[in-house]
Amino acid sequence: MEIREDLLKQKKSRPLELLAPAGSFEAFKAAVENGADAVYLGGKSFSARASAANFDLDELRKAVRYAHERQVKVYVTVNILIADQEFGELLDYLYALHEIRVDAVILQDLGVAGLIQAVLPELETHASTQMTINTTWGVQHLETLGFARVVLARxxxxxxxxxxxxxxxxDLEVFVHGALCVCYSGQCLMSSFIGGRSGNRGTCAQPCRMTYQLVNQDQENLLAGKSLGEHLLSPKDLNLAEDLTELKRIGVHSLKVEGRMKRPEYVATVIRLYKQAIERIESRPEGAPLLTPEEHQELLQIFNRDFTRGYWQENPGADLMSYSRPNNRGTRLGxxxxxDSGRLALKLEAVLNPGDGIELWTGRGREGVTAGEIRKDKNQVNKGLPGETVEIDFSGSAHPGDRVFKTNDARLMEKARESFQEGKEQRKRSLKMSLSGRIGDKMSLEVAEGERKVRVNSSNPAQKALKRPLTWDYAYQQLGRLGTTPFWLDRLDLDVEEGLMLPVSDLNEMRRLAVEELLLEATQQTVERSVYRQRVVRWRERQEQERSASKAPLISQVSVAVSDPETLRAALKSGAKRVLIAGEHWRSRHGFQLDEIRSGFETCRKQGADCSWRLPRVLNEAQSAxxxxxxxxxxLWPDKPKLMIANLGELEMMRSVDGEWPFETDYSLNVFNEATLAQLLRTGAQAVTLSPELHHEQLAPLAKWGRTEYLVFGDLEMMVSEYCPVGSTLGGKQGDRCAGICRKEPHYLRDRLRYDFPIEMDLECRMHLFNVKLLNLYEELPQIKRMGVSNIRLQLTRQSPEQVRQIVRIFLEAWDGLQLGKRALWTPDEGMAELSALFPQGFTKGHFFRGVL
Known part of the structure; x- marks a missing residue:
């Protein structure tokens, strides 16, 4: 797995790529004109920022042309889960992107990655952070899928x-600036299940920015009186501007700025400042800052929730979070x-200009106003300076001592807008021109950009001048009129016979022809549409053959996922014939140790039950080891345990030990379409657990493949996060060790509607946040059975042994009865009554009827 030392040196010596976001064409121009080396943007479909303006194909074509003329790359986001009914449109879209000559597409969906590898391998692919890749093992699997780059988990x-x-x-791409998700990207179902807006489909409603209280089982607010703030899931913004030298040293190539939902002025400012920092890496003494204090202030001013370095060095705990507010804080003004009488007097700590937006933090909340006329000692002034006391008009409510923040700096915004103003583009490439000729001959113009040269001749021969012979100044004036082209004339050499003249129209035409030739992109092989169509036909045929060859088991089973030996015994005692053991190890209970996993398999074998070892959904590099x-x-055990793989890195770890190890895959791999299902079966999976975000109409075609598993009951994990809200807010350390407060009692996050979301912490101190209501599709079992789903799963990793016994019995009776053809006699009433008595908080049917499309 190790790469050659010379390749590593080459990676570390490459120039850093500054990658900018663009949610609109204005933001795109702002990125390019302020120094971005590449821009990532989304089309109108298949993009993980569906509410941004985004780009239709004509706009994409225009953007790519504009970027390539300025030697900037364009990456297009196709970074959502794709439904089967969307693949026809997707295939057309991918070919259009190839024709437009985008430099790469950014993907989340495993099936789409396999599709591109089969039908359009000429199109470069980058693995989105939504793929949750954070280990060498995960990256190794991406290599087998044809990816050129991975956007690492934050x-x-x-x-x-x-x-x-x-x-x-x-190539490694790393987020360096902007908003952070509190959950591992690609593993968050919170917005999807509580609001119907799926992050995996690009419509996240950001529930992490809402208010929550940390409560215990007695519904006591554990943070009451702490003045901490109630945005308990809202991280600060990432800022690694002073870590760019180290990022380059360790081999990162691309520095990604988050912000496709941000306005163009934000993009312009952040990209300008990061470009300046990059350009100073080689010239600044070791340890010297890359940005001045004034430049850091501009980063703060343009937008911040306060800044954090995230997980760059270590888990920052509470320092990661912006507990007091989830939006722009601005900067301290005074x-x-x-x-008094509509006049607000402010003692300033920073400059105040007319047009600045300010916000007062009062005892009753926050009030905003745009500064109009500024007065000092009753005289109007152009601006207020630090240390001065000035007055502005204000019609709200305020009291002496209230803090005031500047949320919008009018001068900074104007500076940003000027940088991408139409007709004032500054992103230019320098040209050297050489004009030569003799009277009676056609003149020659050679234009060079770096090593590339083009030569054009005048349409007409040069003539003897009657009045005004051609001079260097006149030639420079005409040939330098490069207007909105991405060029500027740096040097002109003139070698012409004395007394020569050439009409200005000929000079202009020569300049135009030379520029046109320079703007022609280097020859790039485009796949013929007919060839592409043939590849698509072969891909569809292969998928149809694989579907036909994939057979369902004769008897579909009820899978029971448990997290400790005691609940395993309870499941088996109730008649479970298929169990999934281990997974995450909760701190609140005694989980499976390795020897207990082995004894669990032996017990299952003796009782004739199928058993799989569920692996954790998230592991870092050390935990992977x-x-x-x-x-x-x-x-080395006499009977090798079947594994249930929960992330791509685990697949490669398993293969490194034994390439023939039997395995299945868990729902955390987001199997949302037939292409992804086929991709996993092709890698050797014996069974595949489907995404819980599927609508029942999407589920039916997938069930035809056989060897599928679907969650029908139990706890649904909304988030998995490195951030621990319990330890971070209640005091989580005893020296260098975790104090284990989470073990003392159950904890919940209560939202503004007073729903309590259970929290479990695993042994690695990751937070696992669960839905308030358990998933329950008991009443839909006949429909699920008719679809042909191979196995249904009961996710009982947090339930008591007694709850496990009853739930398993209820579902086994129903499922076995349906398999024996007793559907007409089956009614859900009795089973539902028992389940409701066990869980009075109620149930959800998830996306079975609602879906996320």
Whole structure:
């Protein structure tokens, strides 16, 4: 897995790529004109920022042409889960992107990655952060899928990134600035299940920015009186501007700025400042800052929720979070001195200009106003300076001592707008021209950009001048009129016979022809549409053959997922014939140790039950090494345990131990379409658990493949996060060790509607946030049975042994009865009554009828 030392040196010596976001054409121009090396943007479909303006095909074509003329790359986001009925449109879209000559597409969906590898391998692919890749093992799997680059999970530390760079030829892309998700991207179902807006489909409603209280089982607010704030899931904004030197040293290639929902002025400012920082990396003494204090202030001013370095060095705990507010804080402006008769007096700590937006933090909340006329000592002034007391008009409510923040700097915004104003583009490439000729001959113009040269001749021969012979000044004036082209004339050499003249129309035509030739892109092989169509036909035929060859088991089973030996015994006692053991190890209970996993398999075998070892859905590099050790031990057992893979890295770890190890895949791999299902079966999966975001109409075609599993009851995990809200807010350390407060009692996050979301912490101190209501499709079992789903799953990883016994019995009776043809006699009433008595908080049917499309 290690790469050659010379390749690693090459990676570290490459120039950094500054990658900018663009949600509109204005933002796109702002990115290019302020120094971006590449821009990522979305089309009108298949983009993870569906509410941005985004680009139709004509706008994409225009953007790519504009960027390529300025030697800037364009990456298009196709980074959502794709439904089967969308593949026809997707196939047309991918070919259109190839024709437009985008530089790469950014993907989340495993099936789409396999599709592109089969039908359009000429199109470069980048793995989205939505794929939850943070280990060498995960990156290794991406290599097999044809990816050229991976956008790492934001939770990956500097030390882990360096290890990744040393072990893969792929480009590494890292987020360096902007909003952070509190959950691992691609693993969040919170917006989807509580609001019907799926992050995996690009419509996240950002429930992490809402208010929550941390409560216990007695519904006591554990943070009452702490003045901490109630935005308990809202992170600060990432800012790694002063870590760029280290990012380059450890082998990162692309620096990604988040912000496709941000306005163009934000993009312009952040990209300008990061470009300046990059350009200073080689010239600044070691340890010297890359940005001035004034430039850091501009980063703060344009937008911030306060800044954090995220997980760059370590888990920052509470320092990651913006508890007091989820939106722009602005910068400190000063305090209220007095408020009287509509005039607000402010003692300034920073410059105040007319047009600046300010916000007062009062005892009753926050009030905003745009500064109009500014007065000092009753005289109007152009601006207020630090240390001065000035007055502005204000019609709200304020009191002496109230803090005041500047949320919008009019001068900074104007500076940003000027940088991308139409007709004033500054992103230019320098040209050297050489004009030569003799009277009676056609003149020659050679134009050079770097090593590239073009030569054009005048339409007419040069003539002897009667009045005004051609001079260097006149030639420079005409040839330098490059207007809105991406060029400027740096040097002109003139070698012409004395007394020569050429009409200005000929000079202009020569300049135009030379520029047109320079703007022709280097020859790029485009796949013929007919060839593409043939490849698509072959891909469809292969998928149809694989579907026909994939057979369902004769008897479909009820899978029971449990997390400790006691609930395993309860499941088996109730007659479970298929169990999934282990998974995450909750701190609130005794989970499976390796020897208990082994004894659990032996117990299941003796009782004739099928058993799989569920692996955790998230592991970092060090934890992967621990799991690999356990897998190597398990490979030596007389009966090798079947595994349930929860992330792509685990698949490669397993293969490194034994390429023939039997395995299944868990729902965290987001199987949302037939292409992804086929991709996993092709890698050797014996069964595949389907996405819980599927609508029942989407579920039916997938069930035809057989070897599918579908969640029908139990706890649904809304988030998995490196952030621990319990330890971070209640005091989580005893020296260097976790105080284990989460073990003392159950904890919940209560939302503004007073719903309590259960929290579990695993042994690695990750937070797992669960839905308030359990998934329950008991009443839909006949429909699910008719679809042909191979196995249904009961996700009982947080239930008590007694609850497990009753739930397993209820579902086994129903499912076995349906299999024996007793559908006409079956009614859900009795079973539902028992389930409702067990869980009075109620149930949800999830997306079975609602869907996320």
């Amino acid at each position: 939770e990956t530390s500097a030390a882990e990134i360096e290890t990744l760079a040393e072990n893969t030829p792929l 305090r209220v001195v007095r408020f 621990g799991l690999l050790t356990d897998l190597r031990k398990a490979a």
